Amino acid sequence: MRDATLTFLGAAGTVTGSKFLVQTDGHRVLVDAGLFQGLRKLRRRNWEPFPVTPSSIEGAVLTHAHLDHCGYLPALVRQGFEGPVVCTEGTADLAAIVLKDSAHLQEEDARYATEKGFSKHTRPRPLYTTKDVARALPMLQPVELGRTVELCPGVSVTLQTAGHILGSASAVLDVAGHRVTFSGDLGRPDHPLLQPPPPPPASETIVVESTYGNRDHLEGEIDLLADVVTRTIERGGTVLIPAFAVDRTEVVLIALDRLMDAGRIPQVPVHVDSPMALRALGVYRKALAAGNPELRPDLEPGVLDPRDVREAHTSQESIALNQPGNPCIIVSASGMATGGRVVHHLRHLLPDRRSSVVLVGFQAAGTRGRDLVDGATQVKMHGRYVPVRAEIAKIDGFSVHADADEILAWLASTPSPPKVLYVVHGEPESSAALAARVRSELGWLAVVPRDGERVRLG
Numbered sequence: 001m002r003d004a005t006l007t008f009l010g011a012a013g014t015v016t017g018s019k020f021l022v023q024t025d026g027h028r029v030l031v032d033a034g035l036f037q038g039l040r041k042l043r044r045r046n047w048e049p050f051p052v053t054p055s056s057i058e059g060a061v062l063t064h065a066h067l068d069h070c071g072y073l074p075a076l077v078r079q080g081f082e083g084p085v086v087c088t089e090g091t092a093d094l095a096a097i098v099l100k101d102s103a104h105l106q107e108e109d110a111r112y113a114t115e116k117g118f119s120k121h122t123r124p125r126p127l128y129t130t131k132d133v134a135r136a137l138p139m140l141q142p143v144e145l146g147r148t149v150e151l152c153p154g155v156s157v158t159l160q161t162a163g164h165i166l167g168s169a170s171a172v173l174d175v176a177g178h179r180v181t182f183s184g185d186l187g188r189p190d191h192p193l194l195q196p197p198p199p200p201p202a203s204e205t206i207v208v209e210s211t212y213g214n215r216d217h218l219e220g221e222i223d224l225l226a227d228v229v230t231r232t233i234e235r236g237g238t239v240l241i242p243a244f245a246v247d248r249t250e251v252v253l254i255a256l257d258r259l260m261d262a263g264r265i266p267q268v269p270v271h272v273d274s275p276m277a278l279r280a281l282g283v284y285r286k287a288l289a290a291g292n293p294e295l296r297p298d299l300e301p302g303v304l305d306p307r308d309v310r311e312a313h314t315s316q317e318s319i320a321l322n323q324p325g326n327p328c329i330i331v332s333a334s335g336m337a338t339g340g341r342v343v344h345h346l347r348h349l350l351p352d353r354r355s356s357v358v359l360v361g362f363q364a365a366g367t368r369g370r371d372l373v374d375g376a377t378q379v380k381m382h383g384r385y386v387p388v389r390a391e392i393a394k395i396d397g398f399s400v401h402a403d404a405d406e407i408l409a410w411l412a413s414t415p416s417p418p419k420v421l422y423v424v425h426g427e428p429e430s431s432a433a434l435a436a437r438v439r440s441e442l443g444w445l446a447v448v449p450r451d452g453e454r455v456r457l458g
Contacts, residue, residue: 035071039366063184064168065094083139090167163187199413210426213434221397237354244335257306
């Protein structure tokens with residue numbers, strides 16, 4: 001066997017910025033190209049030169065289309081990376097939506113900051129532009145699940161479904177005689193749309209996510225959603241649900257439709273105010289019509305067309321929702337309230353004691369969503385502070401990340417234990433807790449790697 005190494009260039013000691021560099025015999029491949037999000041010191045890392053010359057990377061793999069796994073790709077291309085990028089068809093379809101939206105928002109934010117003068121930079125600029133995205137997207141090379149493809153001499157990859165979002169995959173790399181499995185983001189066994197992830201194959205090395213590595217999702221959180229929606233509507237307020245545009249919006253819409261059907265929440269309009277979420281919904285509908293094997297086989301045809309859902313496509317339709325006039329529910333992106341149309345809705349609704357903000361996913365440190373969860377009495381948006389008087393509710397049950405028990409069960413299902421398990425993609429206490437459980441319950445060597453650390457494979 002030849003020597004091979006793995007370097008952790010992101011998602012080590014933090015949830016975001018997933019980037020893992022694999023090297024052997026002078027060849028380099030990258031698993032994921034994610035943006036750092038949350039704390040300012042992390043976001044600044046997006047602007048730093050990449051640790052190795054991007055043009056020296058011969059190929060890449062994307063496990064799925066969330067920004068913290070694919071959002072750095074246009075910046076990498078801007079610095080000289082030329083591809084190819086292996087992913088599933090679902091990831092290619094959704095990444096095109098996500099990356100175009102990311103570039104557009106960055107361009108708009110830079111323009112807005114310039115006009116309003118609240119940036120410390122004389123000429124605020126985006127990390128990358130829509131032109132950079134246009135250069136990156138043709139590099140995406142969709143492959144079927146289970147098919148092995150060569151990334152470069154000595155390195156091949158096989159993708160298997162991860163059940164997190166449509167197209168999400170675990171990446172199994174065979175590197176110069178060594179096998180390393182990257183979990184990507186793992187989904188939950190009871191996802192309402194997607195099949196659960198199968199067991200990981202026998203591997204010498206496993207790299208596993210730990211977003212919820214120190215806690216389990218509570219039962220009965222659908223009841224919490226029903227309660228907060230009902231009391232908000234009864235006091236004449238608006239329910240605002242910041243939701244990730246890809247997959248979380250679908251999960252939330254299904255839950256709201258089932259609650260209305262059961263008479264557990266009032267029948268009120270549900271507005272989806274996110275062009276990206278609406279485009280992603282179209283990808284899911286297409287997958288359902290095509291019988292995509294990632295989807296559960298027992299789904300009813302109309303599951304993605306819930307009642308009384310109103311789509312806000314234009315900016316005028318979005319602005320009108322800031323003062324809806326009657327009680328309603330607004331589902332808008334982004335999920336951590338870091339950008340997009342939801343920020344404008346927060347600016348208008350947070351001061352309103354009748355309204356509520358329901359956070360239905362993981363909130364990274366340094367995001368507005370995390371500030372609200374932690375009890376902030378005011379938050380800053382577009383250069384101004386806004387008081388927080390609305391009810392704030394956090395409901396983890398809608399997360400499409402596996403919790404600690406589910407991650408452990410997935411690991412335990414592998415045919416044979418790895419020589420070493422690396423725990424990544426979690427806040428420090430979360431990664432440490434999962435590693436400790438793996439050591440005590442499975443008896444494996446489990447390591448929480450340092451940011452930038454390089455290790456040998458095999």
